[in-house]
Amino acid sequence: MSSKLRLLVRLAVIRPRFAIGYLIVITITLLAIFAPAITPYSPTEADSVSFLQPPDATHLFGTDNVGMDIFSRSIYAPRIDLTIAILGTLLSALAGGSVGAVVGFYSSGRGIRVWLSFAVMRAADVLQAFPVFVFAIALVASLGQSIQTVVLAIAFVNAPIYLRLMRSQVLSIRSMRYVEASQVNGLSDMKTIVRHIIPNAMAPVLAQLSVNVGWGILLTSALSFVGAGVRAPTPEWGSMIAMGFQNVVTGQWWPSMFPGAMLAITVFGFSLVGASIEVLADPSKRRQLLSDAREHRRRADLPVEGA
Amino acid sequence: MSLGAAEVISKTRNASVGGDKPPLIDIRNLRVTFPSGGAEPKAVLKGIDLAVQPGEIVGLVGESGAGKTTLARSILGLPPSPGRIAGGEVHFEGRQILSLSESELRRLRGHRLSVVVPNPRAELNPLLKVGDQIAAMAKIHLGVGGKEARRMALEILREVQIPDPERRMDAYPHELSGGMAQRVVIAMALICSPAFVISDDATSGLDVTVQAQILALLAKLAADHGSAMLFISRDVGITAHFCDRIAVLFSGEIVEIAPREPLFLEPAHPYTLMLLAAFSHSPKLRDSWSVPDTGRRRERNAGCQYADRCPIAQPVCRTQRPPFAEIGPGHFVRCYFPVRHA
Amino acid sequence: MRILAYLAKRLIFVIPQLLGIVLVSFLLVKSIPGDPAVLMLGPTATPSAIASLRQQLGLDQPLYVQFLIYVRNLLHGDLGTSWQTTRPVLEDLLQRFPATLELVTLSLLLAIVVGVTLGVYAARKPNGWVARLADLYGLSAGALPDFWFALVLIFIFYTVLGWAPAPLGRIDMIVIPPLPVTGALTIDALLAGDLQAFWSACAHLVLPVLTLGLLNAGPILKMTQATMEKMLESDFSRFEVLCGVPQNLVVRHALRNALPSIVTIISVLYGFLIGGAVLVEIVFSWGGAGQYAVQGVLNSDIYPVLGFVLFSAIFSLIVYIAVDLIYFLLDPRISN
Numbered sequence: 001m002s003s004k005l006r007l008l009v010r011l012a013v014i015r016p017r018f019a020i021g022y023l024i025v026i027t028i029t030l031l032a033i034f035a036p037a038i039t040p041y042s043p044t045e046a047d048s049v050s051f052l053q054p055p056d057a058t059h060l061f062g063t064d065n066v067g068m069d070i071f072s073r074s075i076y077a078p079r080i081d082l083t084i085a086i087l088g089t090l091l092s093a094l095a096g097g098s099v100g101a102v103v104g105f106y107s108s109g110r111g112i113r114v115w116l117s118f119a120v121m122r123a124a125d126v127l128q129a130f131p132v133f134v135f136a137i138a139l140v141a142s143l144g145q146s147i148q149t150v151v152l153a154i155a156f157v158n159a160p161i162y163l164r165l166m167r168s169q170v171l172s173i174r175s176m177r178y179v180e181a182s183q184v185n186g187l188s189d190m191k192t193i194v195r196h197i198i199p200n201a202m203a204p205v206l207a208q209l210s211v212n213v214g215w216g217i218l219l220t221s222a223l224s225f226v227g228a229g230v231r232a233p234t235p236e237w238g239s240m241i242a243m244g245f246q247n248v249v250t251g252q253w254w255p256s257m258f259p260g261a262m263l264a265i266t267v268f269g270f271s272l273v274g275a276s277i278e279v280l281a282d283p284s285k286r287r288q289l290l291s292d293a294r295e296h297r298r299r300a301d302l303p304v305e306g307a
Numbered sequence: 308m309s310l311g312a313a314e315v316i317s318k319t320r321n322a323s324v325g326g327d328k329p330p331l332i333d334i335r336n337l338r339v340t341f342p343s344g345g346a347e348p349k350a351v352l353k354g355i356d357l358a359v360q361p362g363e364i365v366g367l368v369g370e371s372g373a374g375k376t377t378l379a380r381s382i383l384g385l386p387p388s389p390g391r392i393a394g395g396e397v398h399f400e401g402r403q404i405l406s407l408s409e410s411e412l413r414r415l416r417g418h419r420l421s422v423v424v425p426n427p428r429a430e431l432n433p434l435l436k437v438g439d440q441i442a443a444m445a446k447i448h449l450g451v452g453g454k455e456a457r458r459m460a461l462e463i464l465r466e467v468q469i470p471d472p473e474r475r476m477d478a479y480p481h482e483l484s485g486g487m488a489q490r491v492v493i494a495m496a497l498i499c500s501p502a503f504v505i506s507d508d509a510t511s512g513l514d515v516t517v518q519a520q521i522l523a524l525l526a527k528l529a530a531d532h533g534s535a536m537l538f539i540s541r542d543v544g545i546t547a548h549f550c551d552r553i554a555v556l557f558s559g560e561i562v563e564i565a566p567r568e569p570l571f572l573e574p575a576h577p578y579t580l581m582l583l584a585a586f587s588h589s590p591k592l593r594d595s596w597s598v599p600d601t602g603r604r605r606e607r608n609a610g611c612q613y614a615d616r617c618p619i620a621q622p623v624c625r626t627q628r629p630p631f632a633e634i635g636p637g638h639f640v641r642c643y644f645p646v647r648h649a
Numbered sequence: 650m651r652i653l654a655y656l657a658k659r660l661i662f663v664i665p666q667l668l669g670i671v672l673v674s675f676l677l678v679k680s681i682p683g684d685p686a687v688l689m690l691g692p693t694a695t696p697s698a699i700a701s702l703r704q705q706l707g708l709d710q711p712l713y714v715q716f717l718i719y720v721r722n723l724l725h726g727d728l729g730t731s732w733q734t735t736r737p738v739l740e741d742l743l744q745r746f747p748a749t750l751e752l753v754t755l756s757l758l759l760a761i762v763v764g765v766t767l768g769v770y771a772a773r774k775p776n777g778w779v780a781r782l783a784d785l786y787g788l789s790a791g792a793l794p795d796f797w798f799a800l801v802l803i804f805i806f807y808t809v810l811g812w813a814p815a816p817l818g819r820i821d822m823i824v825i826p827p828l829p830v831t832g833a834l835t836i837d838a839l840l841a842g843d844l845q846a847f848w849s850a851c852a853h854l855v856l857p858v859l860t861l862g863l864l865n866a867g868p869i870l871k872m873t874q875a876t877m878e879k880m881l882e883s884d885f886s887r888f889e890v891l892c893g894v895p896q897n898l899v900v901r902h903a904l905r906n907a908l909p910s911i912v913t914i915i916s917v918l919y920g921f922l923i924g925g926a927v928l929v930e931i932v933f934s935w936g937g938a939g940q941y942a943v944q945g946v947l948n949s950d951i952y953p954v955l956g957f958v959l960f961s962a963i964f965s966l967i968v969y970i971a972v973d974l975i976y977f978l979l980d981p982r983i984s985n
Contacts, residue, residue, distance in 0.1 A: 017785070126669035131924020131961050134942050135677075138954060141946045142680040218794055222928055225796050226943055241797050245932075248804050249816070257804070260797035268792035275788065383891060388882075416893030430888040432902055433982060447894060479981040495892060 010293040021272025032078040039072035062254035073235040085216030088154025096162030104170030169201035203281030214270035330358035337395035366546030369556035418448035421496040427488035431480035438476030486517040558612040565638035575645035729952030738956040747832020749937035759862025768873025796928040876907035920965030
């Protein structure tokens, strides 16, 4: 076993929740990819005879009020939830991040560019002052309800985060010596941004990406829950929870509880992955973690050496 | 107040030093370690032995990184994080205080054993009035009521010679100058008339003239309140003015300790000489002893800690730790080849 | 005097922002498909009736004129009319906003109690089990969808245990609601001396407040923990320990120093929750302002949406100004 791999295993042992985070994300992704092979029933076809069946051997998670198999639907759901959330998040990072990098680059000095950066930041203030959910729902309503517009809504409400993040990163990196040096050496502004600044600002952006995919899933399911996102019978966690809403009150908990639990676990997994990237991206925290891992190995190896 | 006054005070007290009275505080073989990346924790204090008599002022000098602050804080049972007291004892007023419970130790701190810290503007809580911060000491440790504590705070503010003390009582730390904030910290340290005060590089960062005033004040107040003092400084010259004895700390070890005059007139350890030379006005002494730090320092050294920088080191210095030998009355040095003065 | 100058400066920055919010929401809502005139008159309306209503509503005017009309009406306190309720939006909102505010305020109080307590204990021992628990709590609270967690609570406490009332509004249907004074049912019931209404309102508040309070304690917890850790490691806390100040007092002083950051995150959360409570309002049929706005979007009823956005923006503004005032009280370094 290579030493890097061994260190990874140590890290998983001393910070089990990071390992759990990656495990959750990988498992959910695999389930979504291989859904057709795993699921016993079609996710969209209703068996009108056996509706609201409690969980048993034939229907692992039971059936909903029209007789669709909840297990199959829950496994298929991340296909749409994850796709929407990942696309929306990437789009927001790409749009917000690139504008943020440029704005950060031009935030000092003088002239029209400074004014433009100022205006962009104030526009971001305005966007962030909106109640997120009402804003997203209004976006979907005005653009027409479809998967693409949900993606756009996620991108739009998250873009200011990346705008600010990238801007502050650029501002702090810009003042560093090697960036100044490269400018003295005659690199153009654009080349400086692409070659030096963006690679260095990547780590916090990556951490934010993972957390935001989790939020994106939450927002997608919330929109679907109120009927403004993905519509039934397309398997989607939020709309499944909405379908089972009335049943919960009367005691049939399974149509809502299973998809909700999967939704929560998935978002939790992405938060953990985000937290782990945050730690690994922060040099001092990473050093602490690695020294803990070595300490752990030393203690684990000690009896062997002594024997 | 001028330095002269302080000198007079310390001289009059010199006579009482060296008696057979039991020491006020007796530090025995104090060892402090810091965890390190390697297998063994790094030793920062390597067995400190130091005793201070009631009313005595002992200077402790050493370069930055020698372990001065670690020593000051470890005496109070609070080594700087992530340090750990690895062994040794501190006897104070008849008790081994490092074995006391945290709450018993807490009641000693600021009451019987107090500390004056540098950079006082950061050390005072920015949101509390300085009068309240001083009075809190009396309330906590002496159990006096609010009114009495305020009266005492006002009195001690007068003693530390803060102009317009009634008004300063209600000032916030950010409204004070560095020198005034330092006086407030001294007031906090002395309001309970502690038996022992540790001054940890208390004047670094202040103006030279303000430094002199504060030091004189500190010495006078310690005498007024009957407090013994451990006076820690980077500047060996300062200690000459009012310390009864001076200890030289190098790399977590006391390499030489002596009453003031022998230390300045007959320094025996090569490191002490180097220190004195650095502060000396005599070009001859400076040239012969100012050895630049070559940076060759091994992680762990079984022998003398100074061997790698010592111009007169012999092979034995690197292999075996020299004993702490008495070469004159109260004059100890940890060196195989102490410098002799004709 | 300084405080007035400070607030004036603040307002100068805020007014363009408020205008921006109105503009963006106006454009957004205007682009929602569906003709309000058609929706108001129904499918059987004659084209001439629709045309005259459009003219009456100013819908035949260019967009910027419509915007100017809207702003002018706003300044006169006219937020438009909802075609769903056929009532002025201002009236509707004044009736519903207190419901949201009551729910959100109580939830925020719960979040503060949970977040600050846990945060302070976690900061006292950064490697202790409370700190681990706090970490886990912060991560999982942020991951739970509130509308689902509300369902879980309903299932446990209403369906199975029968302890909580049915999730249908703010008060039992058989109880006559107290005369509205503040709009907050608990306060109005107390003012009217109607204990039955008071307890009924409280019982209905428990589950939604638990949902929102527990799930939103995360940010407060994280901020408290981080700031308190910093304050407890700071020079002045260390000096207090060196001076023998008891640990409880050291922690209390550190908390006072950490308060500005904690108050900031609380104020941000307060503003966020006004809109963030929407889903929980829907689950519990709360009849609050957020629910009203969502109904508006889903039914092309634009003025309720605009009114809600405006209300929450102004509310956030009031909270931020209150926070500035609190800073003045908390920190002598700002006030003089």
